[in-house]
Amino acid sequence: MENYFKKETFYNIGQDLFKNLEKDEDLTIALSGEETNYVRFNGAKVRQSLNVIQGDFIMTLNSKNKTASLRVGFADCKEEGQYERNLNRLKDGLKELRVETSTLPEDPYLVPTENHGHYEKEHVGSLPSTNKLMENILGANQEIDLVGVYSGGRLLRANLNSKGQKQWFSTINFLVDFSLYDKNHNAVKEQYGGANWNQEAFSQQIKLAKKQLELMAKPKIKVPRGHYKTYFGPAAVHEILGMMSWGAVSGSSWKKGESALGQLADGTKKLSPKFSLQENFELGLCPPFNERGEISKEKLSIISNGNLETFLISSKTAQEYNLEDNGASQYEGLRSPSILPGDLKEEDILKSIGTGLYLSNLHYLNWSDQRGGRMTGMTRFACFWVENGELVAPIEDLRFDESLYKFFGENLIDLTQFTETFPETGSYQNKGIGGSKVPGMIVKDFAFTL
Amino acid sequence: MNHEQIKKVFKEVCPSGIDFISLKLIKTKAKLCSVKNSFPHSNKLVMDEGVQIEVLHKGQFSYAATHDVSPQGIKAAVNKAIFLNEHSLKWNLYPFSLKTRPSFELRNKKTSSKDLKTKTTLGEINDVLSLACDVMKKESGIIHCEGHGSLRNIETYYLTTNGSEDLNSKNLLDFSLKAIAKNDNDIQTRTWGNTLQLGPSFFQKDLFKKEAFRVAREAVELTHAPECPTETMDLIILPDQMILQIHESIGHPLELDRILGDERNYAGLSFIKKENFGEYQYGSPKLNITFDPTVETEAASYSLDDTGVKASKEFIIKEGKLLRGLGSLESQERTNLKGVACSRMSSWNRPPIDRMANLNLEPGVATFDSMVSQVKRGIVMATNKSWSIDDYRNKFQFGCEYAQLIEDGRTTKIVKNPNYRGITTPFWHNLKEVGDAKSREIFGTAYCGKGEPNQAIEVGHASPACLFENIEVFGGA
Numbered sequence: 019m020e021n022y023f024k025k026e027t028f029y030n031i032g033q034d035l036f037k038n039l040e041k042d043e044d045l046t047i048a049l050s051g052e053e054t055n056y057v058r059f060n061g062a063k064v065r066q067s068l069n070v071i072q073g074d075f076i077m078t079l080n081s082k083n084k085t086a087s088l089r090v091g092f093a094d095c096k097e098e099g100q101y102e103r104n105l106n107r108l109k110d111g112l113k114e115l116r117v118e119t120s121t122l123p124e125d126p127y128l129v130p131t132e133n134h135g136h137y138e139k140e141h142v143g144s145l146p147s148t149n150k151l152m153e154n155i156l157g158a159n160q161e162i163d164l165v166g167v168y169s170g171g172r173l174l175r176a177n178l179n180s181k182g183q184k185q186w187f188s189t190i191n192f193l194v195d196f197s198l199y200d201k202n203h204n205a206v207k208e209q210y211g212g213a214n215w216n217q218e219a220f221s222q223q224i225k226l227a228k229k230q231l232e233l234m235a236k237p238k239i240k241v242p243r244g245h246y247k248t249y250f251g252p253a254a255v256h257e258i259l260g261m262m263s264w265g266a267v268s269g270s271s272w273k274k275g276e277s278a279l280g281q282l283a284d285g286t287k288k289l290s291p292k293f294s295l296q297e298n299f300e301l302g303l304c305p306p307f308n309e310r311g312e313i314s315k316e317k318l319s320i321i322s323n324g325n326l327e328t329f330l331i332s333s334k335t336a337q338e339y340n341l342e343d344n345g346a347s348q349y350e351g352l353r354s355p356s357i358l359p360g361d362l363k364e365e366d367i368l369k370s371i372g373t374g375l376y377l378s379n380l381h382y383l384n385w386s387d388q389r390g391g392r393m394t395g396m397t398r399f400a401c402f403w404v405e406n407g408e409l410v411a412p413i414e415d416l417r418f419d420e421s422l423y424k425f426f427g428e429n430l431i432d433l434t435q436f437t438e439t440f441p442e443t444g445s446y447q448n449k450g451i452g453g454s455k456v457p458g459m460i461v462k463d464f465a466f467t468l
Numbered sequence: 469m470n471h472e473q474i475k476k477v478f479k480e481v482c483p484s485g486i487d488f489i490s491l492k493l494i495k496t497k498a499k500l501c502s503v504k505n506s507f508p509h510s511n512k513l514v515m516d517e518g519v520q521i522e523v524l525h526k527g528q529f530s531y532a533a534t535h536d537v538s539p540q541g542i543k544a545a546v547n548k549a550i551f552l553n554e555h556s557l558k559w560n561l562y563p564f565s566l567k568t569r570p571s572f573e574l575r576n577k578k579t580s581s582k583d584l585k586t587k588t589t590l591g592e593i594n595d596v597l598s599l600a601c602d603v604m605k606k607e608s609g610i611i612h613c614e615g616h617g618s619l620r621n622i623e624t625y626y627l628t629t630n631g632s633e634d635l636n637s638k639n640l641l642d643f644s645l646k647a648i649a650k651n652d653n654d655i656q657t658r659t660w661g662n663t664l665q666l667g668p669s670f671f672q673k674d675l676f677k678k679e680a681f682r683v684a685r686e687a688v689e690l691t692h693a694p695e696c697p698t699e700t701m702d703l704i705i706l707p708d709q710m711i712l713q714i715h716e717s718i719g720h721p722l723e724l725d726r727i728l729g730d731e732r733n734y735a736g737l738s739f740i741k742k743e744n745f746g747e748y749q750y751g752s753p754k755l756n757i758t759f760d761p762t763v764e765t766e767a768a769s770y771s772l773d774d775t776g777v778k779a780s781k782e783f784i785i786k787e788g789k790l791l792r793g794l795g796s797l798e799s800q801e802r803t804n805l806k807g808v809a810c811s812r813m814s815s816w817n818r819p820p821i822d823r824m825a826n827l828n829l830e831p832g833v834a835t836f837d838s839m840v841s842q843v844k845r846g847i848v849m850a851t852n853k854s855w856s857i858d859d860y861r862n863k864f865q866f867g868c869e870y871a872q873l874i875e876d877g878r879t880t881k882i883v884k885n886p887n888y889r890g891i892t893t894p895f896w897h898n899l900k901e902v903g904d905a906k907s908r909e910i911f912g913t914a915y916c917g918k919g920e921p922n923q924a925i926e927v928g929h930a931s932p933a934c935l936f937e938n939i940e941v942f943g944g945a
């Protein structure tokens with residue numbers, strides 16, 4: 019990895035930019051940077067490979083009770099004169115931002131620029147070397163139908179402001195996000211990720227996936243719609259958790275009357291005392307600071323034993339609704355959530371299902387009634403019918419439609435003792451950062467509708 | 469660097485002996501404005517510039533993309549793409565021919581006269597949205613309102629080692645209004661929005677005020693409405709929901725890269741197989757679907773796709789029969805099927821893949837009133853609220869914002885929380901009437917998601933209102 023995005027360069031260019039501020043102006047600068055290699059494979063062969071060097075430099079200007087921001091592409095290569103060229107571009111950007119900001123009306127809920135303190139963390143790691151990358155992923159797997167994507171590289175998030183705030187977080191990591199398919203379109207999905215590539219560990223993961231795929235060799239059963247006792251593996255719970263960031267835990271969506279947790283907040287509905295959700299930055303997957311440099315508590319309890327502790331409240335929402343903010347991002351989504359484990363042992367899962375469904379993954383979730391907390395989605399990958407505590411056969415995909423007040427509420431039987439960590443896989447616009455840590459769960463009377 | 473300088477650098481840094489290299493320099497300028505309860509909520513500018521290098525050598529595609537647009541940065545990107553190519557040759561999925569990158573003529577497509585650079589300010593967009601909020605707030609029962617408006621100008625300079633050169637520029641407009649109403653027992657939301665290739669002149673105060681009034685009134689109306697019934701009945705879908713129906717249950721399953729399995733780890737596969745093209749009866753004979761990149765204001769109209777292929781209108785489904793897939797020259801080589809010019813990338817930092825672009829349902833002859841009059845017991849649904857479909861694109865469930873019952877050939881009461889579900893092929897076979905050109909509207913979205921790494925891109929869908937028989941309809945929680 020070439021050394022793009024040096025801390026000193028970023029700090030220096032920020033300070034040089036602050037020199038151009040006028041009286042009554044404050045500037046916050048957030049940088050998201052990455053150098054990432056992607057290898058997209060299908061049938062254990064390479065479809066496309068890509069190297070990306072991307073820096074998004076976002077300036078937010080506060081001036082006379084008005085505010086606006088500007089995103090500029092930024093890469094600080096070592097070439098002669100590049101620093102000056104970049105600085106000049108950013109200065110021009112600042113000028114344009116100043117003009118545009120002045121066209122806006124005053125913002126009564128403006129978030130003032132403050133120094134939220136100093137933070138620095140650099141996670142190190144060792145990626146597979148680029149010239150061995152494809153050999154490492156595909157070399158031993160030519161006889162199987164392996165499909166997915168490798169992504170690996172260095173990611174950073176940094177923040178400066180004209181009040182003296184300085185923050186830097188960088189991490190090196192990789193992820194092989196893959197599925198194995200058999201000839202009958204049965205499939206299992208797995209991830210192998212981390213900071214230090216270990217060929218043995220990757221091979222082990224493939225071996226486990228193959229074993230699981232063998233379990234799917236029997237013809238698929240068509241399960242009629244209805245209510246079933248259902249086990250959700252951690253990857254399926256992770257999908258459901260993703261929905262919480264989409265109009266459930268957001269303080270703004272609560273205040274607008276849209277939140278799926280609104281009924282929990284007003285006391286008309288309850289969740290199970292077995293269910294606890296927190297933001298947990300101790301996972302180390304992303305920085306605790308947000309775009310403005312506001313720093314969240316390392317552990318922030320959202321729901322504790324079924325009780326709502328807080329929504330995620332950004333400083334903007336706090337201004338608008340006269341609340342106290344808790345360092346949430348502007349989007350007010352979960353960045354590093356964990357659902358706390360329960361008592362169900364791995365070896366007791368099938369026995370505990372008795373007769374019902376074992377779902378490893380879910381697909382394409384959406385609210386079917388957001389305010390009612392009801393969501394719909396599909397089963398996907400390794401999903402089985404279970405009878406008398408034994409896996410019978412894989413199932414044809416089923417659609418579910420069920421309220422979180424049921425499956426995280428009265429119908430939640432237990433969560434597993436074990437948890438799994440899922441690094442963020444999203445890469446729209448740029449490579450995502452963060453992840454989640456979740457157990458599996460078992461639920462009674464879960465509703466399948468198609 | 470100007471284009472001549474870039475051309476010079478590109479010539480210098482591309483080694484001979486590589487079959488094909490292309491460069492795309494993509495500049496994006498954007499203004500994004502959002503207003504909440506009449507106050508400025510978020511105001512953003514974008515000035516982005518990045519380069520993508522594509523290498524096709526010995527049948528293998530490789531890419532390098534960078535924000536470093538200096539000569540050094542371009543040189544480094546060319547070297548990286550070649551390096552990745554060398555190391556992936558051994559693992560080649562398919563030996564793509566050079567025919568997948570045809571040469572094209574320089575077509576200095578003129579930039580729309582209503583260019584972004586004509587100084588529409590954030591303040592001006594804010595004013596229109598703020599005024600719309602004022603109108604919404606006035607309606608009693610409204611507890612929240614917001615508006616969003618953005619203008620993007622994207623300029624692409626495209627160079628290839630086979631001597632082709634292109635410069636094109638497009639404007640994308642994206643906007644929405646939203647009103648949330650509350651009464652004692654319910655909260656309801658109504659929205660209006662679209663994504664089109666239009667410029668700043670769209671932000672007309674009178675238009676936004678008119679729509680704001682409608683959206684707010686309908687939100688309030690919904691809070692007093694009964695729940696949508698749960699029963700199987702006839703369904704008329706208005707264009708702003710047809711867009712999702714076409715997108716999810718026709719567009720995605722016909723993308724050839726899905727059928728080829730490239731998306732199996734993420735977006736999914738398709739119930740359609742290669743051998744179905746030319747044979748399969750996808751829906752009733754009233755179903756006519758075109759890939760149409762020629763509709764001027766539609767979100768994904770263009771003259772060349774992102775691999776330099778000339779784009780033209782093609783029938784995908786004619787009289788219900790499946791004719792052609794949504795696949796680039798790469799997918800066409802792999803499948804030996806006919807496709808369309810649909811290879812697109814979300815920006816300089818992602819490789820081109822098969823995307824649906826504009827996919828339209830061609831108008832029929834039925835007036836809206838004549839469709840209603842045919843229905844004994846049914847429902848009209850408008851504006852998508854919720855969408856979900858399986859990874860083979862069979863079992864879908866959609867929710868809408870607003871609905872009105874049809875009883876004995878007449879529209880009657882408004883109902884809230886309308887949803888419907890179905891399975892793709894039987895659903896399209898239940899298409900009984902297709903509305904006439906008068907009921908046809910053009911919609912788009914900027915957020916069709918697909919690909920590994922992920923890419924969100926704009927797509928357009930034009931459709932009239934359509935009548936479907938015997939659909940499973942249901943209400944809220």
Ligand SMILES: [Zn+2]
Nearest residue numbers: 715915916917
């Ligand atoms: Zn899509």
